[in-house]
Amino acid sequence: MGALTLVIGDKAFSSWSLRPWLALRQTGAAFNEVWVPLRRLETKAAILTHSAAGKLPVLHHGAITIWESLAICEYLADRFPEAQLWPADLEARAFGRAAATEMHGGFPELRRALPMDLTRKPAFLPVTPEVAVEIARITELWGLLRRRFGAGGPFLLGQFSIADAMYAPVCTRFDTYRVPLDTTCQAYVEAVMAWPAMQAWRAEANGGKA
Ligand SMILES: N[C@@H](CCC(=O)N[C@@H](CS)C(=O)NCC(=O)O)C(=O)O
Structure with a gap:
């Protein structure tokens, strides 16, 4: 299915990046991280190379790109059902x-x-x-x-x-x-x-x- 790469902002401040990062860790899958420093002149242009939505986080999985933190978490739940990111009940x-x-x-x-x-x-x-x-x-x-x-x-x-x-x-x-x-x-x-x-x-x- 290709490599998993999560594009995130600064770990100190990027609350939206933390969410799918935790979910991805929970899957146990190997993944790469790409860090885009926030609050810089070049930040927006750098994010736009990953997603037209212009916000982080972004997940690349092979040829698939998913944006929006909650959508990324849901994708991981679908892709890695054994990780039980949602309970069965x-x-x-x-x-x-x-x-x-x-x-x-x-x-x-x-x-x-x-x-x-x-x-x-x-x-x-x-x-x-x-x-x-x-x-x-x-x-x-x-x-x-x-x-x-x-x-x-x-x-x-x-x-x-x-x-x-x-x-x-x-x-x-x-x-x-x-x-x-x-x-x-x-x-x-x-x-x-x-x-x-x-x-x-x-x-x-x-x-x-x-
Ligand atoms: N609704 C989005 C919010 C994402 C968001 O606001 N991300 C911030 C970083 S925590 C961002 O990309 N800021 C950079 C910018 O707006 O240029 C999500 O859930 O992923």
């Missing part, structure tokens, strides 16, 4: 997909006010009421998923799934900005931050030091 899959889509299309205030920055020293940051509303929705959703589907492991649907890949950057934000959480959500954030693939990404974002 239809209800859990549907809830996981709804949660992933809600993340992909939502939470703009949180994303603006608490950007992913893995180089930043963790410290509490007060948030606006608008951001607090989005945080409350995320924690309500995480609590629901953990209670309903989480018995088989520490992640939203028990075992690691695309839903966790989609919320992993939110976990880094909650960790970096020391967002106060209930015990269920705090345990979930800690599980994601301790996930070996997440630790590997974070170490690379900090030049080899986690």
Whole structure:
């Protein structure tokens, strides 16, 4: 089928790149990474050589090119069914997909006010009421998923799934900005931050030091 190459932005800041990178790691497939530095004059032109959409991440698989983080994750789930990027249970899959889509299309205030920055020293940051509303929705959703589907492991649907890949950057934000959480959500954030693939990404974002 050809080589797998994931084109990504800076590991410290590119939250959209982190999501499919985690899913791809979970497949166990060998893949190449191409790094396009963000926030430079030449960034847009470099991205456009990979995708007409002009955004990262982009996955090349042989002659196939897929853009949009969630579409890349779904492609990986289809291409590597043995990796079980979605659980077999239809209800859990549907809830996981709804949660992933809600993340992909939502939470703009949180994303603006608490950007992913893995180089930043963790410290509490007060948030606006608008951001607090989005945080409350995320924690309500995480609590629901953990209670309903989480018995088989520490992640939203028990075992690691695309839903966790989609919320992993939110976990880094909650960790970096020391967002106060209930015990269920705090345990979930800690599980994601301790996930070996997440630790590997974070170490690379900090030049080899986690
Ligand atoms: N909806 C897109 C969002 C991608 C996105 O905004 N990527 C940022 C990097 S995290 C980007 O490409 N920024 C560079 C630019 O806009 O020129 C996805 O899910 O992949």
